[in-house]
Structures are given as C-alpha cells and as structure tokens.
Amino acid sequence: MTPTGDREERIPIWRDQRFWNIAFQVLALAAVILLLTTLFGNALRTLQSQGRQFNFDFLGNPASFNIGESVIPYQTQDPYWKAFLVGLLNTLRLIVVGFVLTTIIGIFAGIASFSNNWLVKKISQVYVELIRNTPLLLQLFAWYFGVIFGLAGDQPRRLLRAIFITKRQGGGVFIPWFTGEPVSLTSFGLLIAAAIAAVVLWRWRIHVMETQGASGQPQAIALAVLGIVSIFLFFFGLAWQFPQPTEAGGVTGGLRMSLEYAAILAGLVFYTGAFIAEIVRAGIQAVSKGQWEAGRALGLDAGKLMRLIVFPQALRVIIPSLNSQYMNLAKNSSLALAIGYPDIYSTASTTFNQTGRPIEVFILIAATYLTINLVISLAMNSLNRAVELKER
C-alpha cells in the first residue's frame, strides 16, 4: 500500500518540524517582550509611585555646573544638553587620539615580541604581562597620582627638551603645536598634497616597473625630492610654536592638555596597547611557516620579510579582533570619572544627580556608547573587507 498525497498532509502538527521551528521563535519573542514590558512597566510604576515623571524636558534647563575643560565655549548657565555635548566631545577627543596611539604602541609591541634582540623582546613581554594582568582603574590611579603628579611640580618642568608639565596656573602638559596662522595652514595643505602625490608616484613607479620593465629611477628621484621638500615644510613651514615657561610660573604657547587628559590617555593607550600587542603576535604566528621560509628563500631581509610577506597576511587575523579592542577603549574611557576628566559619563552622572533623572540619563549614556561602538564596528568591518582574502 502506497501512501497517498492526502495522508502525507495529515501528519500531526506536533510532529511537524516546520511548525516547531516557527513556534519556538514565537515563544522566544513572546518571552523577550514579556520580560521587557514587565521591567519597563515596573520602572514606570515605581517612578509614578514616587511621584516622578519620565521625559527628557529637563535637557533644556540650565545645567548650572561647571565643566573643567571644553573644546566648545561652555558657561554654567548653558542647558543640560550642551553639557552633554561638551562631555561627548571630550570623550571623542580622548578615544580618537587613543585609537591612533594605541594602535602604534600595540603593533610595535607585538612585532617586538618576535625581535632577535633579547632586550627588546623581554621589554615587550614584560609590558604585555604587567599591563594585561592588572586592573585598569589601578593603572589610571598609578598614571595620575604616580606618574603625572610625580612629574608635575610647582615649577614648570621640561621633558624631552620641548614638552613642559606643571601643576600650577590650571596645570597641564604643553606640547609643541603649530600656530594655525595662514602660513602654517598653507604648509599643512601642501604637506597633504605632497603625501597624495607621493602615493600616486609610487603606484606609477611600480606600474611602469612591472609592465614595461623600466628601472623606475626617475620616479625614485622625484619621490626623494618630494620627501626632502616635505621635511623642510614640516619643520619650517608649519610655524611650530614651542611652549615657554613664563615669569609667573606658568607656561605659554604650544598645545595644552590637562593633566587629567594626559593621565587617562596614557592609561587607556598603554592598557589597550598590551591587548593589541597580543593580537598582533597571534596574527603573525597564524601566518604559516612556509611563508617565512619562502620569503627568506627569496633573499628578503627580516624587515622586508615582515613588511611585505608576513604582516599583510597577519592583518586578516588581526583586524577582526582589533575591533573589540577599540570598542573596549571607547567603553573604558568612562573610567575617566575616577581621575577627574570630564567625559560624557562624568557630565552625565553629575546631571542625573542634580536633576534626579537617573533613568533618562542612563538611557542617553547607553545610547551614546552604543552609537560610538556601532560606528567603530562599521568602520572596522569595511576595513576588514578591504584586507580579507579575495575569493573569486
């Protein structure tokens, strides 16, 4: 007896795989919705029983607290949303500079762990182990109370000939910076143009060498000239302004970073750098031994071998993991509060305390960090697509 089409359709519903697939999804969704509505309903009821409201109107009220440092003009009578904005800009200022520096430190420390030089290798290992295995908050206190306060005194102190650090007159770390005069801006534009030209020249040189078998010498000479001009422009065209101690015991000129900014930046950069170093090391070790041997067989020296053969392949392993380190840096920047740097978390926590609106403010903080991290993720994913193995 052969089953007919009718019988097949009459399989009981609880034995139908497709039914259960959908049913479990619906159940999961219902559970999540129930949980969320219970939690939020409870929160709203509690607020109501305490006679409080849930809205964001308070953002328009004057903040009436001061913020230690700000990149945009801010006064105490400005509204809360502006205080938020000041905090956000302070956070962004911290994490953008942090990304650049921590990447540099991480890559150098990671590569150094492969060095043939015993001292360099050991320094890299000690750095990574020491930093990775102690809490960040402790490190921030060490940077702030130990290193920064150890260096900064009542009189401006000169470090590395051109940097000044002082506690007095507002305090800060002063580094050489360009003045922003027209001549300085022009030179800056020229430097960028030179960099673009150099890239184009380089590509053209490789192209003619590969396709026409040319020597590439004229292009090499042009590149050298461009380099020399750029160096001149960099040193003399940018109108560098060096900080100078004043008679009154302060410092003028240069770019001022507050002591708190310097401490949190150093803390975050070295902390995240240690993790990046490990990621870089893992990425390099993931490149198969045959690639190293092939490179050596071609007669490449250690530097070229790393730069041309190993590192580009290691990047494919490194970049996805780098993403989460950048996110960690962004989130860890909220520890700035502990050492007095007015980031978004600091200004927001002052706000919720003065307004009694913790839920609204925490939603705002969460949304801010979420946005920042999603942007980081997006950027890193597109970078990842650029370096990943192209399969055809």
Place this chain on the structure above:
Amino acid sequence: MLFAATLSVATLTACTTPETTDDAAADGDEAAPTATAEGSLLSAIRDRGTLVCGVEGSIPGFSFVESDGSYSGLDVDVCRAVAAAVFETSEVDDLIEYRNLDSTERFTALAGGEVDMLSRNTTWTSSRDAAGGNGMEFAPTTFYDGQGMMVTTASGIQTLEDLEGRSVCVETGTTTELNLADRMRELGVNYNEVKFQDSDATYAAYAEGRCEAVTSDRSQLAARRTTLPSPDEHALLDVTMSKEPLGPVTMNNDSEWFDVVKWVTYGLVQAEEFGITQDSVQEALQSENPEIRRFLGVEGDLGSQLGLSNEFMVYAVEAVGNYGEVYERNIGGQLGIDRGLNMLWTDGGLMYSPPFR
C-alpha cells in the same frame, strides 16, 4: 560603576507600594500613622533585624571607619539612635549595617532600596526634596553648615577673587559644585575646575598639589584638614559661600518610616533641652515633670503612635546620648569646631524640636 548596575536592577525590579500620605504639614495630633504597616520600611526593617544605613565613611567626626572596622561620628550616631528606637535596645552595634556611598550614588542607592536611610552629610534643598526632583524626604537638620574653601597657605590666596586662573578640586554630585559655579559666575572669576566622583580622590589630588584650593562644607574641610599630611600648610578662607543644612534622608513614599527617623532625630535635641543625658536617662524616668514623663514613655502613647515602643527615646538616648553629647563626642572635642548655629535655640542656636505631645 557599581551604582549604575544597582540602579538599573533596583529601579527596574523594585515594586514599592504607592503611598502618598503627605505628612509634611501634619500636626502632632494628626501624626498617627494612616498607612498600613505592610507598606512601610519600618516593618521590613524589624523583620530583617538590621538597619541598613548609608553613610559617607571617610569624614572624621561625621562618619569614619576606625582602624578596627567600627564606625564613629555624628552621622553614625543618628543611625544608632534610630536603630535603638526601632529595635528597643541600646546595644545596637550588631543591628546596623553601614554602606559607604559616594555623593553620586547615594540617592539611587536610597531610591533603589539598597539602604533604608541616608545619614550622610546631605544638604537639604528644594529640588532634592521635591517629587519632581530627586524625590527624597529630609529629616530635621543635624548639622547646620556652610560651604567653605580650603587653600594651601603657600598659594597666598586670601579671597575668592584670588582664585582667578587657579585650580579648584571639588566632588561631583554635590551642592557644593553648583554653589561654586554660581558664586564664581557672580564674581566673574575664571577658575579651573577638577571634579572627582569620590571624596578620597578629591582630597588626594588636593594633597598632591593638583589644586590650590578645595571646596566643600566647612565642617568637612576642617575634618579633612586633620587627615592631610601636614595640616598646618592648609587654611580655611574666611568665606561662607552657601547654607548647607545637613541631615538624614529617607524616600518620599513612606511617611511612617520617615516619621520615625524625623522624631528620633528631634528626640535627641529634645533630650538635650530637657537635660537628659546618657547617664541620667534612668533617673529621668522617675521625674515628676509631665513633659519628660511623656517624652520617655512613662505616660502616654507617643511612641506607639509612631509605630514604636513608648520608651523609644530611652533606648535612643541610652545608645548615643542627647544631641549635645553626640556633638561634643564627635565634632566639638575631635575637630574643635564651635557649635555656633548648632546650639539649642535656648542658647541662641537653631536646634529646636517641636513639642513631644
């Protein structure tokens, strides 16, 4: 970061029974609790057997953790008096759990039910009291203070105007940070503000010379000055920037529990006015004075109206003494701060208890 987690969990899950009895205007006669016992923290605390009291924990004279782990100070004694009244014993040290709270987490800890009351040099302001603001309930002031400014003597700062271009350390989440901004705006002084979440970090940064000045309540500055490495190199400026009435705090929606904290606090002041001390409270029970007899529960039922035993003030005074003794033990003797505004009203101060009747 802990308080963020506490807050989100506590506020999302806490389900407090709505109780809107407004006792602020209630007279003594009408103070009989209208709320049922089940909604109030009072019965929850009795069932639990411990009072959880939020304190600062690092200001000598107010609340300070001693080297053996015990707590001392004026704020701590208020917790102990309340615990004595609630648990009907003068031996309260094992019945109180202290929580050290920093200035930003204190209100969320209270609102989330992590602590039963704050006794943590908290300034009474309208926005903190209002339901549309922080939604707290302020018990009577236990210390009338004002905001001051401590500077290093080496800095040569004499007035607030001298702070032009200098750094001031301040603790975030306090009224002092707002008062400072207000006063400096009024004076047109541009100063550099360094803000910390934690008072220990604030004073550590000041001690390290990060700031030439630090601002807080005058009592707190005087107390902290004693713990600085060399107290002689620091001085308080002769300015009072604001009014800072400090007292215990409970949540807005529990008038029964609030009344207990309020009247135990008043009771300490009233005991001083009656001349009842820690040592003489047992004698005072024999007093012929009807006011004292009512106050100590020999006559009448004032205590049970509050949901306590009638002798609640006997236990409270036995545990900590009257307000004057509490002040002398913690502030007058230890820190040498004049009683000033904190004298009884009969001596020209502001300490005044409504009648126990």
